[in-house]
Amino acid sequence: MATFVLIPGALHGGWWYRPLTEGLRAAGHEVYPVTLSGVAERGPLNGGGVNLDTHSGEVLGLLEAERITDAVLVAHSYGGMVASAVADRAPERITALVYADAFVPRDGESAYGIVDDVWKERYLRGTAAGGDGYTMVGLHPGLDPRATAHPLATLLQPVRLTGAGEGVARRTYIHAERFEDTPFLPTYERLRKDPAWAVHTLPVGHDLVREAPEEFLGIVLAAAG
Template identity: 55%
Template structure:
């Protein structure tokens, strides 16, 4: 039995993994879904001070509270920033990492630095309070605003991802326009330390290609 810890992307809650989580449990694995501070059912906690460090702390706190050892951390989209930071802070609790059409930052990088101009324009559409980036129209109706500071803050890492048993990257090939994750995909597919998958799916792979994602996750065990 493996322990999967599933981290959603921007504007989403742990509910976005509902189908995948159920399927993994059917295969006998332990699954923990995470909702980050300020999002979904925790949206009442969204303030101007919620940033990437807050979300990394959310995840490390879950690993401790749930007594997780040898976790397979799965991060979708923005969630890639979070699982990278948590794995760096608690490598002794992490076995492997799966990035689902996600950012894979190196020390000193931020979402703002890694994404494209279209996404940056979205980040800067923060509402009247100046820090709540609205959910995009194509998102699930349950999606909520996302803290701007988490997109802007640079991650600080003390090591690299090569210390973990396995690192998988799942790339969604179907985008309206340029994928903000294309540079990350091109970098990692040439790296022999990574297992890279290109999936005929839109960005929300959990919803649009669940069977392919399930197979990839099971293969990481």
Template identity: 45%
Template structure:
């Protein structure tokens, strides 16, 4: 039995991975899709001060409260920023990290610095209403909510940058033209510390290729 914890990307809550978690439960695994402060069913907690550190602490507090060990911690998109911070500050409860078409920051990086111009423009325009809450793009899933701008802007501070004892996996989704993750994928392909996968899916993997993601997670 494996314990999976899922951190969704920007604008998304735990609902994004709920069906996947249910499928893993049916295979006798534990699976917990988390909702970060200020999004999803916790949207009422969104404030100008909600930042990347807030989200990292969300996950660490959950792991501590539930007394979880040997966790496979999975992050999609922006969630890669969060799981990296968790691994740096609380590595002892983790066995693996799974970056699902996600940012893999080094010390001093931010989502803003790693994103491409398409996403930077989305951050700026999306926050034009009040200056701190980035609205979801038009046509997005009706369950998406505004996302705290500060979490996209804050630079991550890392002391260890991915403990060697934690296994690391990257799932690259090649089927969308605005991807900012191609360079990361190409770099990690030649890094023996990483297991790398590629799927011809768009970024919204839970709509495009949930079964493929499920299969990869079972091999992990």
């Protein structure tokens, strides 16, 4: 039995992972889908001070509180920023990392710094639409209707990495090749040439849970060994 910790992307709660959660539990595994502070049902906790450290600290706290020492971290989109910080700080608690069309930052990078000008402009428009100066809302009509505002500081704060996370032996990346204007293509191009990574390409858009549930589940299960 493996223990999966599922970290969602921006604007989404742990509920986004429901089909994957159900599939993993049906296979006999323990699963913790996470909703981070300032997002979804935890939106009232967003007072402007929620940043990347807040989110990574919450996942680290979960690993500690639940005494998890064999975690498979699965991260979608923005969640890759969080997973990278967690893996760097607690590599001894993690057996595998799965980045599902997600950021895989290097030391000193932020989500905003990684994306291209198209996405920078979208972040800024989303912040203007949020209206409070410290949250961003999603403007794409294809978003899950449950998507909510997201703490802006989590996208702006650079991650600090020592390289300890590279000690996690099993690292998997999933590239969604039909994600329009994807900001993750440079990440995919970098990792597919790296023998330390198992890289998969799926002919779908960014919403892997909706568009490729069975393929997503199969990759995640294989990553756990």
